[in-house]
Amino acid sequence: MASIASFRCLFSRPCVADRVAMNGLVTLGRSQLTLIPNAKCQVFQLLPPVNSQSRYMGMTKTKRRQRNKMFEREKRIARGLPAKPNPPKYIPRDRPVIGAMTREERDDEAMRADAAAAEEMKVKIAKQVEAEEIMRFQFDGLEMSDRVRKLFALKNGSQREVVWSQKRRGMELFQLREGDTGSSAVQVVALTTRIQQLQTHMAKHHKDKSTKRGLDALFVRRRKVLDYMERKSFESYRKVVKSLGLVR
Numbered sequence: 001m002a003s004i005a006s007f008r009c010l011f012s013r014p015c016v017a018d019r020v021a022m023n024g025l026v027t028l029g030r031s032q033l034t035l036i037p038n039a040k041c042q043v044f045q046l047l048p049p050v051n052s053q054s055r056y057m058g059m060t061k062t063k064r065r066q067r068n069k070m071f072e073r074e075k076r077i078a079r080g081l082p083a084k085p086n087p088p089k090y091i092p093r094d095r096p097v098i099g100a101m102t103r104e105e106r107d108d109e110a111m112r113a114d115a116a117a118a119e120e121m122k123v124k125i126a127k128q129v130e131a132e133e134i135m136r137f138q139f140d141g142l143e144m145s146d147r148v149r150k151l152f153a154l155k156n157g158s159q160r161e162v163v164w165s166q167k168r169r170g171m172e173l174f175q176l177r178e179g180d181t182g183s184s185a186v187q188v189v190a191l192t193t194r195i196q197q198l199q200t201h202m203a204k205h206h207k208d209k210s211t212k213r214g215l216d217a218l219f220v221r222r223r224k225v226l227d228y229m230e231r232k233s234f235e236s237y238r239k240v241v242k243s244l245g246l247v248r
Contacts, residue, residue: 110238113235113238114238114242117238117239117242117243118242120239121173121239121243124172124173125173128169128172128173134154134165134168134169135149135152135153135154136152136153136154136156136157136161137152139152163193163197166193167189167190167193167194170189170190170192170193171186171189171190173189173243174186174188174189174239174240174243184225184228184229184232184233184236185229185236185239185240187225188222188225188226188229188240188244189240189244191218191221191222191225192222192244192246194218195215195218195219195222198211198214198215198218199215202215226240226241226246
């Protein structure tokens with residue numbers, strides 16, 4: 001009785017009832033099912049499909065996808081189109097660019113910008129040389145006797161103080177205002193100074209793995225800041241890369 005109820009529920013649907021033929025054949029999907037009435041219990045028996053072979057039988061998904069692509073290419077060729085469609089926002093190579101500069105003009109502009117940046121850096125370096133000598137503990141600009149000045153001279157400081165003074169001088173060359181420590185160019189100078197310091201350490205201590213991880217992280221940080229500068233301020237990016245001798 002459960003089979004009769006299930007078949008009544010199945011054939012009560014309009015989409016299935018329309019597919020039932022007069023000779024007892026019903027087509028559901030891609031397979032053909034044969035309905036044979038049973039005289040004893042008035043129950044329809046389902047026999048296996050008459051023809052279980054199909055053109056997709058024995059094909060994997062990859063082969064089926066490749067076959068469909070081959071059919072699509074043949075259709076496009078028959079319509080006179082290229083075998084593969086162009087990607088979105090495709091620009092042909094032979095399309096002229098309006099207002100574009102030639103390679104010689106770009107090279108000349110780059111040389112002029114590099115020369116101007118070099119002159120600006122020379123002026124800033126000359127001002128640093130003429131300025132007062134950097135003292136230990138940031139005692140610059142204070143009035144003191146010669147004996148006290150010799151005591152707080154940088155040559156009497158530690159290696160850490162020497163590296164800090166070099167970092168400070170490099171940041172002063174690229175700062176946008178007095179006391180600027182957060183602009184992109186200043187960050188690149190600070191990261192480069194720290195990278196050079198760690199590279200000197202790694203040249204002597206090859207097996208310091210923790211320092212190697214920190215050095216890799218600094219490289220990643222500097223690359224991200226340089227990518228940001230290249231997008232937002234290309235002139236400042238060009239100046240920093242040329243001055244520090246970075247390979248990009």
